[in-house]
Amino acid sequence: MTYPHPLAKGTDYARLAARFRPVFSKIAAGAIERERTRTLPLEPIRWLKEAGFGTLRIPEAQGGHGASLPQLFQLLTELAEADPNLPQALRAHMAFVEDRLNAPDSPERERWFRRFIDGDIVGSGWTEIGAVKLGEVKTKVTPSAQGWRLDGEKFYSTGALFADWIDVFAQRSDNGGNVIALVATRQEGVLREDDWDGFGQRTTGSGTTRFQQARVEPEHVYDFADRFRYQTAFYQHVLLATLAGIGRAVQRDVAEGVRRRQRIYSHGNAARASEDAQVQQVVGQIGAWAYAVESTVLRATGSLQLAYEAHFSGDGQQELQANILAEVDSAKAQVIATQWVQRAAGELFNALGASDTRAEKALDRHWRNARTLSSHNPVIYKARIVGDYLVNGHEPMFIWQIGNGPDKPPQA
Structure with a gap:
């Protein structure tokens, strides 16, 4: 098949990972201290930018690394093992790069690739909170003689504190159309606040962003209907890769904690904790859960790659089926990952001792981070969606929203 431009279909993963693993090691070295002091990862973000992490999916012929989607998410899993805040902070960036990959060739597309190669990254501005009805968008873009003006307020602005650009879901004031x-960010009309107060994923830069007559270039307003089709599954996969990385970190920390532990219980089974069969069983179970989650997530990323390539096939039915598969597979993986990573993060303490609950070790961060990530895109609906598809063949919902429900009817 002839494609309109080079596709990002994969590269040598060993070589690619070797480029970034030294950076991941530096990031991991400061992760606990950043967690304890709630220090934003400004320096780690800079290290990743300088290493070209933001260009992973851009084809090599256009200056990027040409990674496939399975390779992208495998690297995000490795990064999440070092610090799970960072993949989530880069979630909007990776999604907008993917959107530009799916766009037709144009000078505008090439300018975005050049910006990413020069180190620019994108943050998120989609969700509105407060008195916002389901489907309502209060953030507006208005045409003016100088281009467009953006006004509104967003929360959960993940990555916006570190970003050069913000990907904002808004509504046109002239015709009511939904746009991106x-x-x-380098203008007076963009105000970013570090007011995210969640108990997990505390340094993702997910607070409030306000837009007050912020300038938007005409070529930077895109119809939402043109957004890449597998975006919901893609966004979910960033969270899934982050959960898989937390699973790896739990496995790492419990094995190291048992290996170093000197104290034993009088009613234990060995002279050292590392030789205690019951403790070994706990560690082994955690390792199995972490392995299953990572394997499941990686398997599901293959469906995303198929959806990406199907976009250029010229076959609308093939593309639709690929998008359905990508969405269903991401839902299956979510059911597995949200349950088992949280379980592993709690089970960890059964292999250790009371001293391992001390704040200086911050081992509770694994559960808090996993629980926070698992609160996105509610998992309680995912198994039902998968079951409905398998039994009845109903397509999953590709785009969904959150907001206040209808007013209660008057009491009789």
């Missing part, structure tokens, strides 16, 4: 507006 890419707004530069």
Whole structure:
């Protein structure tokens, strides 16, 4: 098949990972201290930018690394093992790069690739909280003689504190159409606050962003209907890769904790904790859960790659089926990952001792981070969606929203 431009279909993973693993090691070295002091990972983000992490999916012929989607998410899993805040902070960036990969060739597309190669990254501005009805968008873009003006307020602005651009879901004031507006952060009209107060994923930069007559170039306003089709599954996969990385970190920390432990119980089974069969069983079970989650997530990323390539096939039915598979597979993986990683993060303490609950070790961060990630895209609906598809063949919902429900009817 002839494609309109080079596709990102994969590269040598060993060589690619070797480029970034030294950076991941530096990031891991400061992860606990950043967690304890709630220090934003400004320096780690800079290290990743300088290493070209933001260009993973851009084809090699256009200056990037040409990674496939399975390779992208495998690297995000490795990064999440070092610090799970960072993959989530880069979630909007990776999604917008994917959107540009799916776009037709154009000078505008090439300019975005050049910006990413130069180190620019994108943050998120989609969700509105407060008195917002389901389906309502209060953030507006308005045409003006100088281009467009953006006004509104977003929360859960993940990655916005570190970003050069923010990917904003907004509504046109002139015709009511839903759009994506890419707004530069280096202007007075963009106000970013570090007010995210969740108990997990505390340094993702997910607070409030306000837009007050912020400038948006005309070429940076895109119809939402043109957004890449497998975006919901893609966004979910960033969270899944992050969960898989937390699973790896739990496995790492419990094995190291048992290996170093000197104290034993009088009613234990060995002279050292590392030789205690019951403790070994706990560690082994955690290792199995972590392995199963990572394997499941990686398997599901193959469906995303098929959806990406099907976009260029010229066969609408093939593309639709690939998008359905990508969405269903991401839902299956979510059911597995959200349950088993949280379980592993709690089970960890059964292999250790009371001293391992001390704040300085921050081992509770694994459960808090996993629980917070698992609160996105509620898993309680995912098994039902999968079952409905398997039994009745109903397509999953590709785009969903959150907001206030209808007003209660008056009491009789």
